[in-house]
Amino acid sequence: MANPGEALRGKVAIVGAADTEVGVLPGRTPMELCVEAALAAIEDAGLKRTDVDGLLTCNAMAQPLMYHAEAMAEYMQIFPRYCLSVGAGGGTTFSVVHHAASAIVTGMADVVVIAMGDSLRSSLTRDQAMQVQASTGHPQFEQPYGATVPAYYALIAQAHMAEYGTTPEQLAGIAVACRQHAARNPAAQMRELITVEDVLASRLIADPLHLLDCSLVSDGGSAIVLCSAERAADLRHDPVYLLGAGEGHTHEHISAAHSLTTSAAREAGQRAYAMAGLQPTDMDFAQLYDCFTPTVLVELEDLGFCDKGEGGAFVDSGALGPGGALPVNTHGGLLSHCHPGNPGSMFALTESVWQLRHAAGERQVENARCGLVHAQGGIMSSHTALILSREVA
Amino acid sequence: MTASQPAKITPTSTALAEAYWEGCRQGELRLQQCDSCERHQFYPRVLCTHCGGDALSWRAVSGRGLVASFTVVRRGISKAYPAPYVVALIDLEEGPRMMSNIIVDDPQQVAVGSAVSVTFQPWGGDHVLPVFELARVDS
Ligand SMILES: [Zn+2]
Numbered sequence: 001m002a003n004p005g006e007a008l009r010g011k012v013a014i015v016g017a018a019d020t021e022v023g024v025l026p027g028r029t030p031m032e033l034c035v036e037a038a039l040a041a042i043e044d045a046g047l048k049r050t051d052v053d054g055l056l057t058c059n060a061m062a063q064p065l066m067y068h069a070e071a072m073a074e075y076m077q078i079f080p081r082y083c084l085s086v087g088a089g090g091g092t093t094f095s096v097v098h099h100a101a102s103a104i105v106t107g108m109a110d111v112v113v114i115a116m117g118d119s120l121r122s123s124l125t126r127d128q129a130m131q132v133q134a135s136t137g138h139p140q141f142e143q144p145y146g147a148t149v150p151a152y153y154a155l156i157a158q159a160h161m162a163e164y165g166t167t168p169e170q171l172a173g174i175a176v177a178c179r180q181h182a183a184r185n186p187a188a189q190m191r192e193l194i195t196v197e198d199v200l201a202s203r204l205i206a207d208p209l210h211l212l213d214c215s216l217v218s219d220g221g222s223a224i225v226l227c228s229a230e231r232a233a234d235l236r237h238d239p240v241y242l243l244g245a246g247e248g249h250t251h252e253h254i255s256a257a258h259s260l261t262t263s264a265a266r267e268a269g270q271r272a273y274a275m276a277g278l279q280p281t282d283m284d285f286a287q288l289y290d291c292f293t294p295t296v297l298v299e300l301e302d303l304g305f306c307d308k309g310e311g312g313a314f315v316d317s318g319a320l321g322p323g324g325a326l327p328v329n330t331h332g333g334l335l336s337h338c339h340p341g342n343p344g345s346m347f348a349l350t351e352s353v354w355q356l357r358h359a360a361g362e363r364q365v366e367n368a369r370c371g372l373v374h375a376q377g378g379i380m381s382s383h384t385a386l387i388l389s390r391e392v393a
Numbered sequence: 394m395t396a397s398q399p400a401k402i403t404p405t406s407t408a409l410a411e412a413y414w415e416g417c418r419q420g421e422l423r424l425q426q427c428d429s430c431e432r433h434q435f436y437p438r439v440l441c442t443h444c445g446g447d448a449l450s451w452r453a454v455s456g457r458g459l460v461a462s463f464t465v466v467r468r469g470i471s472k473a474y475p476a477p478y479v480v481a482l483i484d485l486e487e488g489p490r491m492m493s494n495i496i497v498d499d500p501q502q503v504a505v506g507s508a509v510s511v512t513f514q515p516w517g518g519d520h521v522l523p524v525f526e527l528a529r530v531d532s
Contacts, residue, residue, distance in 0.1 A: 130471065133470055134402055134470060134471075137492075138436065138492075139404065139405050140404040140405055140406075140407070140410060140436065141404070141435075141436045141491065141492060142492045143402045143404075144401060144402045144403060144404050144516060144520075144522055145480050145492055145493055145494050145522075146401070146402065146466065146469065146470045146471075146473075146474035146478065146480065146494070147464075147466065147470070147480040147492070148466060148468065148469075148470050151464045151466050151480050154464035155462040155463070155464055155480070155481075155482055156462070157464075158462045158463060158464055158505060159461065159462040159505065162462070162504075162505035162506070203467070204465075204467045205467055205468055206464045206465065206466050206467060206468075206480075207464050207465040207467070207500075208464075209464075254482070254492075255482055255490055255491055255492040256436075256490075260461065260462055260482070
């Protein structure tokens with residue numbers, strides 16, 4: 001099979017990365033968080049604001065703007081030639097990295113900033129919060145039945161349990177592993193260690209999901225800077241190269257998914273591995289979208305880290321935690337680091353940059369050379385997998 | 394109705410789906426069936442998702458199905474939805490899958506694979522929605 005990613009492989013690098021503080025940040029608007037992160041990422045790259053000629057953002061739920069990217073460029077007084085706000089839910093982050101890389105390789109832009117911020121925790125009004133819940137799902141054929149966001153994901157968990165014998169304890173093990181990582185990350189919102197028993201003792205939200213199977217609600221912003229690998233060689237930090245990128249899109253509404261237990265993370269992963277010329281066993285860590293514990297379970301299987309149906313056993317093996325065979329969500333993930341909504345995966349991306357620069361402090365994965373990051377949006381609808389490395393080879 | 398009365402989420406209406414909602418008001422679950430390949434589909438569309446045909450007719454169906462997955466919502470989406478309640482994906486006998494509620498006294502009785510059958514509930518205004526009950530086990 002022809003390698004459709006040949007033109008992109010290793011041609012683009014992440015050269016700047018920054019997060020704002022995360023957690024509970026009252027009084028800071030999503031735009032302020034977004035701009036603060038962008039400026040810090042540009043500074044981290046050793047570039048100037050005026051070097052930026054591409055800007056990719058996503059909208060903020062707490063401060064919705066019709067033309068978000070344009071509004072941000074205006075706020076910063078930059079005048080990009082490539083400027084776009086994208087909406088693919090939690091999958092937006094990595095989908096736009098894929099697009100940014102294409103834009104750089106085709107000459108649409110030289111220096112692209114991807115910046116996202118939101119303040120779901122402090123700024124969302126009651127009506128907006130209700131709207132977020134109620135607008136998930138098909139407006140005619142799903143929403144009236146009153147499924148909450150956790151309920152949609154619970155349908156996936158329940159199907160996996162029925163089909164493969166996965167247990168609530170195994171789902172809980174994912175939350176426990178993320179918290180172990182977060183305990184080593186001073187920036188994480190929740191750092192106190194938890195046990196499987198703690199997860200199971202937390203209150204049921206939508207069977208089989210307990211409160212601690214659900215991600216956090218946070219404020220925060222994050223940004224990265226990308227440019228060509230050539231230009232990256234002259235910048236401040238070791239470049240983090242994009243070796244693989246793949247997407248998969250199967251449905252929008254969970255009732256229209258062809259499978260509840262196998263997702264398009266499989267196609268996304270296959271495409272990213274093919275482009276990178278690498279395999280799951282080559283990954284030193286993985287950052288997997290963890291809005292709820294069952295997403296990680298399905299992603300571990302679909303991205304080839306274990307066989308289909310073996311996700312629970314893989315969690316039981318201790319692979320996901322610090323020092324495990326496949327550390328997952330080394331910053332703590334959406335479950336323990338922070339989750340400000342659509343920007344959530346940005347923090348998995350900046351974390352991967354620090355891991356691959358060998359600058360992740362106490363939580364550094366030893367000799368990390370290569371990592372996979374994955375995110376999904378909708379209800380397991382829109383998937384993107386990226387393979388990042390400190391080496392082009 | 395007073396302004397403070399909590400209202401359930403009602404489906405937006407489209408001309409294409411009117412036959413579906415009219416069926417519900419008459420106590421009949423209707424699906425689109427393709428005139429060419431004779432397969433059923435849900436939700437209603439302007440094309441057959443199986444063969445691409447555009448000649449589709451509305452047919453009353455059995456209303457019987459199996460639970461593909463379900464959850465018990467413990468924190469309702471609003472005051473109009475008193476928890477706990479069951480949200481489920483139902484695989485209909487005719488093929489399509491749909492989301493619905495399963496109306497049951499004890500949610501513990503629901504399992505993946507449970508047989509269910511349709512019934513209809515008023516949903517506010519002139520809206521009537523299909524919901525499901527556990528099928529009676531013949532002894
Ligand atoms: Zn057909």
